[in-house]
Amino acid sequence: MAAELVGGAFLSASLQVLFDRMASQKVVDFVRGNKLNEGLLKKLKIVLLSANRVLNDAEMKQLTDSDVSNWLEELKDAIYIAEDLVFEINTEALRSEIEDHCAGSSTFVKVRNFFSSRIAVKDVETRMVEIVDTIEDLMEQKKHLGLKEGSVQTRPFTRLSAATLVEESDIYGRDADKEDIIKLLLSESDEASGGSDRISVISIVGMGGIGKTTLAQSVYRTIDDRIMTKPFDIKAWITVSEESDVFTLTKAIYETFTDSQNCTIKETFQLQLELKLFLEGKKFLLVLDDVWNVNYKCWYDLKSSFESAASGSKIIATTRIIDIASMMAGAPNQYQLKEIPNEDCWRLFEKHALGNVQPSVYQKLEKIGRQIVQKCKGLPLAIKSLGGLLRTEQDPKYWENILKNDTWNLGKCDILPAQWLSYSYELEMETLILLWMAQDLLQPQETKTPEEVGEEYFKDLISRSLILTNQYGRFTMHDLVNDLAKFVSGQSCLSLDDNCSSFLVSKTRHFSYKGRKSHNIKKNLDLGKNKVISS
Structure with missing residues (x-):
């Protein structure tokens, strides 16, 4: 279900940005200053709001109903056309503003030539009517597709409430990783961060689907068999996922350690005291699986209950997010999990x-x-x-x-859709940030330049393992992450290499070419037939 959830967030976000731009003073002033029909602008917003109300239902049905999928593609195209129009209005307003400011100066001609007008004012109303008519037609079709209106909301990814049991015979290529983690668990060294001198924290970090939970589960199940005496007095496994409330996590840990499901304590402080009292003098192993939202304050408060435990107690945390791994465990105990051979x-x-x-x-x-x-x-x-x-x-x-095939049948398969490509995707941070800036994707911050904001975005993607750093220090994206992005963007994005054939479609808006035979582009693709390419 990953594709439909990401796709839904993508389209909903596009609409929200469009609403903000339509309400901007530049657009309003342009419409009034050129004596255009303000009612058309309001009607456009109304039909877009109506479309937004059926997105939730449409996005849930698109992968099992090809008609709904095609309907969403048409809606996405109409939204992009509306975005183009509003963007052109903003650009025209900016051009006029700069010309007025520079009028009479020696730079006037240069500014006028640089910001050459792309918009024909007399055609704006006609274009608005066409967009409104298109979306109204699509909204009529929703009745026949069985789409229902509902409140627009952001749906988080649905994650399993607990890890499922994995048989040892189903684990391949992790023997060395398992030995490394077990050595850390059996080590008596106090060198760790995220815990007191008595407790070491080991973080297993890596991208989704790489096997972090499977490795932790294998270690958890077999650690007692590695030496003559059990290395830990008690063990507990907690699936954290998006939970970040100290009381909820403490209660889950307490109930698991004490084998009790009827804890009636309501106060966080009292519950922490009970857990601390229970752990006093005991050597424990605690697995915190699938950690997403735990910040420093939550972690600091959570671990205070563990300080009464015996020296040598260990905590394993699995996470996709490098910043969380660093916060919970010191550098020697951060275990970066790689792909299997x-x-x-x-x-x-x-x-x-x-x-x-x-x-x-x-x-x-x-x-x-x-x-x-x-x-x-x-x-x-x-x-x-x-x-x-x-x-x-x-x-x-x-x-x-x-x-x-371009996509896997997600109704039968719980993995990302994929258009198979046999190479990894290298990224240049500076180039990517400039592209973000050109598409107006960076939220302005008063104290930072757009480049600095873009660098923060880029680092956040690295932290979440969506962008990886290879052994040469270059930035890469795993094929399956790239494939998900391409699936979600649909026909609006196209990337080709030297083996390309004539494949450009009329709805392609963002085009990239990776290769050295630039003449192939002119030979195989008639770019002049596409009227909507913006980058």
Whole structure:
């Protein structure tokens, strides 16, 4: 469900930005100053608000109903056309403002030429009418699609309330990682941050689907068998997810440690005292799985209950967010989990996809399957989920279709949709920030330049493992993250390389080319036929 949730947030956010721009003084002054019909601007906002009210329902149905998916694409295109018009009005207003300011000066001609007018004032009303008519037609169609209006809200990603049990036989390529974590757990060193001298915190950090929870679960289940005597008196596993309330987390930890589900204590302070009293002199292992929103104050307050525990107590925290890993654990105890090796990827895929395959087709499927596995780029969750999808299919043509297809059937598969590409995506921070600035995507801050704001955005993406840093210090994006972004953006974004063919579509608004044969662009793509490309 990741794609529809991200796609929904993307379209809703576009509408909110559009509403803000339509209400700006520049747009209002332009409409009044040129004696345009203000009622049209208000009507445009009304029909956009109506469309916004059915987004929740449409976004939930788009992946199981192709008609709804096509309807959303048409709506997205209409919204982009409205954005183009409002952007042009803003630009024209800015041009007029600068010309008025520079009138009579030697720079007037340069400014006028630089900000050449793109908008024909006499056509603005006609364009508004066309946009309103298009959206009204789409809103008529919603009745036949069974779409229902509802309050517009931001839906968070739905996460599992607890980790599911993973069999040891289902874990591949993690032996070395497991040994490293166990060594940290059995170490008597006091060198750690995030806890007192008695308690060490170990953070396992990595992108979604890489196997952080699986590794922690394997360690949790087998640590007692590693030495003659149990290394910990008590153990507890807590799935944190988006929870950041100290009372809720403390209560969950207390009830798990004490094997009690009927804690009646209502005050955080009293509950912390009870937990501290219970842990006194005990050596414990606590796993805080899937940590997302715990800030420093929450962590500082939460760990105060652990200080009465015996020396050598350990906490394992799994998270996608590097800043959280750094806050909870010192540098020596931050464990960056990498992708699993290629051959282990194949073994995992083989178990789930080829377990019941007839010998007569095994060789054909293996050849295709190894190519599919290569595209998963070492993510165990993607490999396992896709293997489960293909397990009941023994037709090589079906496997070929999955290999070459743009998207996976998300109704059957819990992984990101993917347009398979065989390379990683390197990013240049400075170039990306300039593109953000050009698209007006950065929120202004009084004390910071746009470049500084953009750098904060970029660092936040790194912290959340959406952008990675490779061994050479370059910034990259995992294929599956890139694929999700491309799926969500639909036809509005297009990226080609030297192997491109004539593929430009009329709705492409953002186009990039990665290659050296620039003549291919002129030869294969007639850019003049596209009237909406903006970057």
